[in-house]
Amino acid sequence: MALEHALLVALSERPGSGLELAGRFERSIGFFWHATHQQIYRVLARMETDGWLSVETVPQAGRPDKKLYSVSPAGAQVLADWLAEPLPMESFRSDLAVKLRAASYGERAGLLRRVRETLADHETRLAHYLELEKRDYPVPADLAGPDLDQFLVLRGGIRLEEFWIGWLNEYLEAHA
16 A cells, blocks of 8 residues: 555545644544655645645645545545455564564563563554543444444454554463
């Protein structure tokens, strides 16, 4: 997946400015696809040039005009074509997994400290995801369309965090 596809998804959900998109990345899409503000602005400009986006200029008092981006018909077709492409098998690439395997050849105590810190980060993220689920999707059975898709992606994030927490706890217990 390219950043362009993540931006097309975000703008299909709701048009927005570059700043608004960067904020959305930090709060939701960024949990699965990271991009800096600079990357987002650079890619938006390229997508506009390629005709994938429509842009409305919104005047602002005392500030530069704001560009409000939305997906153009050409961008919608790019997104549809991308959705139809075959999916490669998800790969698991983890520095942590390699370090866990290498722990017998170095200083395990230092690594265990890092594992506990990483575990705490995953526990924090899981708590955040669970709060989002409770707040935004109190009755999952009533969901359909984009709301159902967003909920199911959030559920995937919850399950991933549960995996990490379980695995790291297993490692720490084995080396207690």
